[in-house]
Amino acid sequence: xxxxxxxxxxxxxxxxxxxxxxxxxxxxxxxxxxxxxxxxxxxxxxxxxxxxxxxxxxxxxxxxxxxxxxxxxxxxxxxxxxxxxxxxxxxxxxxxxxxxxxxxxxxxxxxxxxxxxxxxxxxxxxxxxxxxxxxxxxxxxxxxxxxxxxxxxxxxxxxxxxxxxxxxxxxxxxxxxxxxxxxxxxxxxxxxxxxxxxxxxxxxxxxxxxxxxxxxxxxxxxxxxxxxxxxxxxxxxxxxxxxxxxxxxxxxxxxxxxxxxxxxxxxxxxxxxxxxxxxxxxxxxxxxxxxxxxxxxxxxxxxxxxxxxxxxxxxxxxxxxxxxxxxxxxxxxxxxxxxxxxxxxxxxxxxxxxxxxxxxxxxxxxxxxxxxxxxxxxxxxxxxxxxxxxxxxxxxxxxxxxxxxxxxxxxxxxxxxxxxxxxxxxxxxxxxxxxxxxxxxx
Numbered sequence: 001x002x003x004x005x006x007x008x009x010x011x012x013x014x015x016x017x018x019x020x021x022x023x024x025x026x027x028x029x030x031x032x033x034x035x036x037x038x039x040x041x042x043x044x045x046x047x048x049x050x051x052x053x054x055x056x057x058x059x060x061x062x063x064x065x066x067x068x069x070x071x072x073x074x075x076x077x078x079x080x081x082x083x084x085x086x087x088x089x090x091x092x093x094x095x096x097x098x099x100x101x102x103x104x105x106x107x108x109x110x111x112x113x114x115x116x117x118x119x120x121x122x123x124x125x126x127x128x129x130x131x132x133x134x135x136x137x138x139x140x141x142x143x144x145x146x147x148x149x150x151x152x153x154x155x156x157x158x159x160x161x162x163x164x165x166x167x168x169x170x171x172x173x174x175x176x177x178x179x180x181x182x183x184x185x186x187x188x189x190x191x192x193x194x195x196x197x198x199x200x201x202x203x204x205x206x207x208x209x210x211x212x213x214x215x216x217x218x219x220x221x222x223x224x225x226x227x228x229x230x231x232x233x234x235x236x237x238x239x240x241x242x243x244x245x246x247x248x249x250x251x252x253x254x255x256x257x258x259x260x261x262x263x264x265x266x267x268x269x270x271x272x273x274x275x276x277x278x279x280x281x282x283x284x285x286x287x288x289x290x291x292x293x294x295x296x297x298x299x300x301x302x303x304x305x306x307x308x309x310x311x312x313x314x315x316x317x318x319x320x321x322x323x324x325x326x327x328x329x330x331x332x333x334x335x336x337x338x339x340x341x342x343x344x345x346x347x348x349x350x351x352x353x354x355x356x357x358x359x360x361x362x363x364x365x366x367x368x369x370x371x372x373x374x375x376x377x378x379x380x381x382x383x384x385x386x387x388x389x390x391x392x393x394x395x396x397x398x399x400x401x402x403x404x405x406x407x408x409x410x411x412x413x414x415x416x417x418x419x420x421x422x423x424x425x426x427x428x429x430x431x432x433x434x435x436x437x438x439x440x441x442x
Contacts, residue, residue: 142321156358202259221312
C-alpha cells in the first residue's frame with residue numbers, strides 16, 4: 001500500500017510539473033513580445049467551430065486563407081473538435097476562459113453564453129457594418145436571439161423542405177403534394193411493402209418529437225404563438241387543443257400506414273439512408289441532404305418541394321441559424337470582428353452557403369441562378385411567402401427544456417407502439433409545459 005501511495009505521489013508530481021511547463025510554454029508563445037503579438041509580429045486569433053466535418057473544416061480553412069492574405073498581420077488558428085461533444089467542449093473552454101477569440105454560437109447556447117458574459121454584444125460593430133441590413137429577416141432574428149441584441153452573425157440557415165422521388169411519382173401519376181392530406185394520399189399509393197417501398201422516411205427515434213411538433217403546428221396554424229410555439233396565442237399550451245389531438249393521430253397514421261415498421265427507431269442517419277437507398281418516396285429534412293442525394297441518386301429521379309401545409313393553411317418550422325460570435329474576454333476584439341465581418345460579408349458568406357449546402361443569410365443570394373433553380377429553389381419560394389411558411393421558436397431557455405427532450409422521445413415511442421393514447425400523451429405534455437410557464441414567470 002505504501003509503495004502504491006509513493007507511486008501516485010510521484011505520478012501527480014510529474015503531472016503538476018508538466019502542467020506548469022505546458023502552461024508556461026503556451027503563455028510564452030502567445031505573448032512572447034509583451035504586446036499580444038507572436039514573435040513574428042503577427043496577431044493570432046483562435047477560432048472554434050461547432051458543426052465540424054472534414055468538408056466544412058476544409059472550406060473554412062480556404063476562407064481563412066483568403067482572410068489572412070488580405071490581412072497579413074493576422075493569423076487564424078481554427079479549432080475543429082469532433083461534432084459529437086463540440087458544444088460541450090466550447091462551453092468548457094469559455095468557462096475556463098481559455099484563449100479563444102471567435103466562437104461558433106448556436107440558438108440553444110446563445111442565451112447561456114450571453115448571460116454568463118462569455119460572448120460580446122456585437123451591436124457597436126454591427127451599427128457600423130455596411131452589410132448588416134443585407135441580412136435576411138430570419139438571419140437577423142437569429143442574430144438578435146437574446147434580448148433583441150446581436151451576439152453573433154449567422155453563417156447559414158438550416159431549413160427543411162420535402163424531398164421526393166420524381167420517378168416514383170411519375171410512375172404512379174401523382175402530383176407533388178402541397179398539403180398534409182395530399183402528402184398522406186401520395187404516400188399511401190406509393191407504399192408497397194412487398195417491394196420494400198414505403199411512402200415516407202419517418203423519424204420515430206432520437207428527436208422524433210420535432211416532427212410531431214411540425215404536424216401539430218400546421219394543424220393549429222396561426223393560433224400558435226410564433227415566439228414560443230409550445231403555447232397558443234390564448235396562453236394555453238400547444239398540447240391542449242383539439243387540433244393537436246387530431247394532428248397526433250394523423251402523425252401515428254403516417255407511421256403505421258406509409259412508413260417502414262422499423263422507422264419507429266430511426267434517427268437522422270436512418271431516415272436519410274431510407275430515402276437515398278430507394279426504400280422511401282419522401283423525406284422532410286434540411287438542405288444538407290442535397291449532397292447525399294446527389295451522390296446516391298441519379299439526376300432526374302428526385303427533387304425538392306416546399307413543406308406541406310396543414311388544414312390551417314400554413315406550415316411552421318424552427319429554422320436553425322448558428323453563427324460567429326466574439327468572446328467577451330478576447331484580447332484582440334478589433335481583429336476578431338474583422339474576421340467575423342470578412343466571413344459574414346456577402347461574397348464569402350454566399351460562397352460558404354453554396355458549398356456547404358445550407359441556406360444563405362443574405363437577401364441578395366436568392367437572385368443567384370444557383371438558388372433560383374434546381375434543388376434550392378423551394379427554399380427561396382418558401383422564404384418569399386412568410387405568411388404561409390412561418391418561422392417559430394421553441395422554449396429552449398426554459399429550465400425544463402432539456403429534461404423534456406429526453407422524455408419526449410420515450411413518450412412518443414410509447415404512443416406509436418400503442419402503449420399510451422394520444423389523449424394521455426398530450427395531457428402529460430400539457431401539464432408539464434403549463435407548470436414550466438408558471439415557473440418561468442417567477
